[in-house]
Amino acid sequence: MSAINPYLTFNGNCEEAFEFYKSVFGGSFLTLMRFDSIPPGDYAPAEEEKNRIMHVALPIGPNSTLMGSDRMAAHGPGTNGDNFSIAFNPDSEAQADQVFNGLAQGGNITMPLAKVFWGAYFGMLTDKYGVNWMVNYEYNKQ
Template sequence: MASVGTYLNFDGNTKEAFEFYRAVFKSEFVNGIQTFGDLPEDPSNPPMPENIKHMVLHVELPILGGHILRATDAPKEMGFNCAAGNNMHIQLEPDSKEEADRLFNELSIDGVVEMPMQDMFFGAYFGSFQDKFGINWMINFPNK
């Protein structure tokens, strides 16, 4: 089923923020809190620095009306620069890979592509960009 959510980037304090949101919304994490240390080692990538392994890779929390708040830590060591303005994305989860491509291609016209649509290690077809109006978007089609 298609859905829309909000994806937040934090500068190392995602767990603290989401523990707070969990208490406020009286809700529970969808699949717990995944950390960068949970990622399988990949010999084609450099080893992950120890100080990043405890950081949040992904967390999901239902808030109101079926809306899912999602987030990650954005470590500088991995090339992220988390700042006000780039710390939030609208995340679209369409019903098909074709619709994911259509949304990505049309919304990103005259924008800045951060990551083209591609199959990702976390089991989804994913891409991200900033549209021509400066709004950040993520398109995520979970591979079933």
């Protein structure tokens, strides 16, 4: 089933923030990946960023997941108002294409849809209304 979840970005304190959220909501992380897991040559992080959070997911009840990451220095610092995205998880690659291309009309693609090393079809964009979106179709959904 398709899902929409909030995706928060931080300027280096994502791990601290998500440990706090975990203490409030309970549970455990579904995923916690650091930038050092990026294969060589693919969006390589700076040395001081390698231990920062590339992706974390914390279930908040049966139908919602709070997600987040640290922002890479190459993207500039985040500020209040641009430090979150809406993450859309489609049911198929075709649906990912349809939704991504629809949202991109009049907007700005920041990362085109492509197969990525974590086993997904992923892309990022800002729509024409200034809303940040991430589209992530996972090939091996459970």
